[in-house]
Amino acid sequence: MLAETVCSAVSAAGLGIAAVTAYRKRFLTALRITAYSLIPVGLVMTGAVGWLASTAFSPLAWAGFGVLGASWALFALVRAVEHRRGARTARAATGDGSAVPVSPSASAPALGRKPDRRSGAPAAPSAPAVPSRASSDDFSDIEAILKKHGI
Template identity: 35%
Template sequence: MSDFFLFSISLAVTVLGLVGSWAAARRRGAASGLRGAAWSLLPLGAYLTGLTKFLVDLAFSPLKWAGVIVLGLGAVLYMTSGVMLRRGGGAKAGSDRAEAGRGGAPKAAPKSGGKAAVEGRKTAVDPDLAEIEEILKNRGIS
């Protein structure tokens, strides 16, 4: 796009915004008018700094869009790894060593050998849980 065309569009949007800001200032007060004027000056400022040309080149360039997508993917992967590390999901190999350092091998899954009667049916229960269940039953809590 030519520079003259970009300048014309930026200037037109700025002038329309300033007219709307003046109307807003008369209707809703000076604070609303100043806020509108601030937003209205952005298109002209973007043109004068070269940001408009950059954005136009970005919008019509597949190579630059590929770069934006790659940067976005990198950011998503980085944030995902941070969440995984915070939850402890990313430290599989280190967790076994940490448990071994705390007092032995990692705990094994409970075996289905211990069975307890619960309301007339048999279910597989961890021996520790069966003991707690028995204590609760003896105290009248079920």
């Protein structure tokens, strides 16, 4: 009964504000305020306010919300475990701990090793690669530019 009274008072106040707004010749704004003011009365007439009030103060309803929250938490937990298990399966497939599968020959030139054809694993390291003359020229150009700008 209290909720219905509060909704009626809110609607009456809104209609009063709409009347003042219409008096000031802001008719579109007054119509918008009137539309918002009629919502609480409409909710009271449909019985939605009574249902909401009885639900808000019901311990059984709050227990139901708790059960729904626990269900949501379980779904989130299952999703997290499946996501983690999927990443672990991808790491196991590569064998080296990385999550993205990479062809064994893709990283062999960078490591200076040749992959073993049978197992796909890199072989023992070979002699270290000697930097070429072209790469040292690149650095000298960069050094010259930095010196030119005083860096």
